[in-house]
Amino acid sequence: MDLDELRQRMARLEGRPVDTATVPVHPALAGLVTPRVGGVYGVDAASLVLTLLSGPSAAGAWCGVVGCPDLGVAAAAEAGIDLSRLVLVPQVDEAWWEVVAALVDALAVVVVRPPARVAPKDAARLTARLRSRQTVLVVWGEWPRCDARLSLVSSDWAGVGHGHGRLRSRRAVIEACTDVTVTRRREVWLPGDDLVSRPVQERPVQERPARAPVRSVS
Amino acid sequence: MSAPTLFDPAQEPEPDGVRLRTMVLWCPDWPVVAAQVPVTTPAAVLAGGEVLACSPAARVEGVRRGMRRRDAQARCPELELLDHRPDVEARLFDDVLAAVEDLTPGVAPIRPGLCALRVPPRYFGGERETAAVLAERVVELGVWDVRAGVADGVFAAEQAARRALTQDVLIVPPGGSASFLADLPVEVVDDAALTGLLRRLGLRTLGAFASLAPADVVTRFGDHGSVLHRLARGEDPQPVSRRQAPPELGVGRSFEPPLETAEAVVFSMRTAVEELVAQLAGHGLVGTAVRIEVDVDGAVASARTWRHPSWFDAAGLLDRLRWQLAGRTADLQKASDDGSHDGTDRPHGGIDGVRLVPEETSAVGEHAVSLFGQGPDAQVDRGVARVQGLLGHEAAQAVVEQGGRGPGQRVHTAPWGERVDVARPAERPWPGQVPAPAPATVFASPAAAxxxxxxxxxxxxxxxxxxxxxxxxxxxxxxxxxxxxxxxxxxxxxxxxxxxxxxxxxxxxxxxxxxxxxxxxxxxxxxxxxxxxxxxxxxxxxxxxxxxxxxxxxxxxxxxxxxxxx
Structure with missing residues (x-):
């Protein structure tokens, strides 16, 4: 444990504001959003939930998913989420708020799909708890105050024709609203042909090496 | 080969109490007996393509031990072939051991079908009477072919049992082991390499082998040969080691008057559960699977085996008990909603007993908490336990990838805190599987498109x-x-x-x-x-x-x- 971490712990014990550490993020989202511990991040699609979770999960963080019975776990494993450190609470009724509060105490990242509208007062109370517990909350749906919101603007599946082929890759545009005014867009493979999600880069066209001039050898 | 001397009980010397004699009980063809085929059916148990044991009916047809499958079937085409299942055989022989143990303490199992015990000198009236009582008890279990042999040592007693008649006993007189064994062929020591060598040396009986000088045997045949030589001379170096009765580790409490609420039961069981965990720890064990039985009105109302991915502590066991009681209450509630209870009646009978029986244990050393890296996991377990306390045990799930074709089949979920046993390994080929990428949304209940x-x-x-x-x-x-x-x-x-x-x-x-x-x-x-x-x-x-x-x-x-x- 280094000195900075110790200072942070002291600050947390004394209730002073701490400069929050960032959470590892998937390369496809790097630069688009920088999740910090204690933050609330909104998304609007299952594949974005998985992409956002895969960063911290691959780094060894415990994750929990509340109230999403339809989440594709096979896709989660493909996205790089460590299933042995994943807790699912698929069926939550009225008790979802208590469940989220209990998991926020124990896990590093909690995903929730709120079944009901959340009052700003309740959200603020949970945010305070997130800060003190160093937990990230990912909200799949509406939330009063998000530190950033990711949404899928368009997606274009490739690999399927008319009666032939199969789904292979998807080229999607993700929009991130990190501030009131700042909106960033990025085109990503979600996933690419090799099942890895990454930003779409226009590969520089490699020039063929110039051939050596033909010489007479005789 | 002269007939072995049958022991006459009238000539039995007064036992001096210094050296107890050994009895061996032998149930011939135990693998076949354990397979529980009808006596008249010719049957053989195969191990490694060879006949390990055969029924008397098969033996009449000429099937012998050690015969190859094809030869055995050639001798007896209607032969029923059975697989060798050592664990089943051992488990069934446990019943015989328990029956014998009821009558006389200190039974040493040798292998399934064979056990040794010290003969009580006078309790049943003598060795022959003891054998008769034990044989009667074993026949009551349905094992009709049981034979007994009595001698000074285990080896001689086993050889005597193998030469006894069905439900009879062959008694070798005290000190007579050497002369009884002398006429037996060397093959009875069951060591193919040694007996082959002895035969080639012209030593055909145990008596001839026993007549060699011990020092020569050690130099020529080594320590193993020396042990067998002592057996042949009737000196049994191996004492009968008694079976250690498994310790009783379960705990139970009965409540008088019966308790109505789950909380009261959990509170009353707290000391019992702590006692169970301490008792296990005293044996150097931790419980990994514990069966909880709840009695209502004197009968077992609910019984469930709870497993833990690592091991149970007292708090974990109390949680499991609480969940089990809560599930039972919910069932009763549902039953009363369905109208099976009339409103005037008590909703359910009181709980008058709870028992916790550890079903699986493992050594505490395997689960020792390492110095670093355990903190967060314990915290996660506590957090998830709170969710399970809110919503019930099945609400929080752990997931494992498994084999399957559809995306929904490729996932196995189990309640958090239970061991996950995957039936279909994911690494096997699954032809026809929906190829990757898998869908990010898999509807739990499919929509009708x-x-x-x-x-x-x-x-x-x-x-x-x-x-x-x-x-x-x-x-x-x-x-x-x-x-x-x-x-x-x-x-x-x-x-x-x-x-x-x-x-x-x-x-x-x-x-x-x-x-x-x-x-x-x-x-x-x-x-x-x-x-x-x-x-x-x-x-x-x-x-x-x-x-x-x-x-x-x-x-x-x-x-x-x-x-x-x-």
Missing amino acids: VVVGAEGQPVRVDARGAMSAEPMQFRSGPEADWQPVAAWAGPWPVDEHWWDEAAARRIARFQVVGSTAAPGCWSSRATTGGPRPAMTDPFPAECHVLVARSQISRPERDTQRGWRPR
């Missing part, structure tokens, strides 16, 4: 996998809007588990890409139900509907932070 062709007729797949029309439009639910099909692939017919009526399913999968609206989904149309569909039935279709979204109508945003409307 409808796919139609150009004229609006539903697209069907016939028994040969041919489609009735090309899909042009689809909608993901009865209320959803129709949208055009941008691209499609399939059908991939799947005909699974046709040998199992309950699990059989015949479906045809499609991947359909729409052009607007709803997010990617996995939906199914007309899944199978009822009797297994015949091969000639058309395939119900399962659509993998994936939607490319070009234009999205933005949902209304919370204006508090001034989301910029687009």
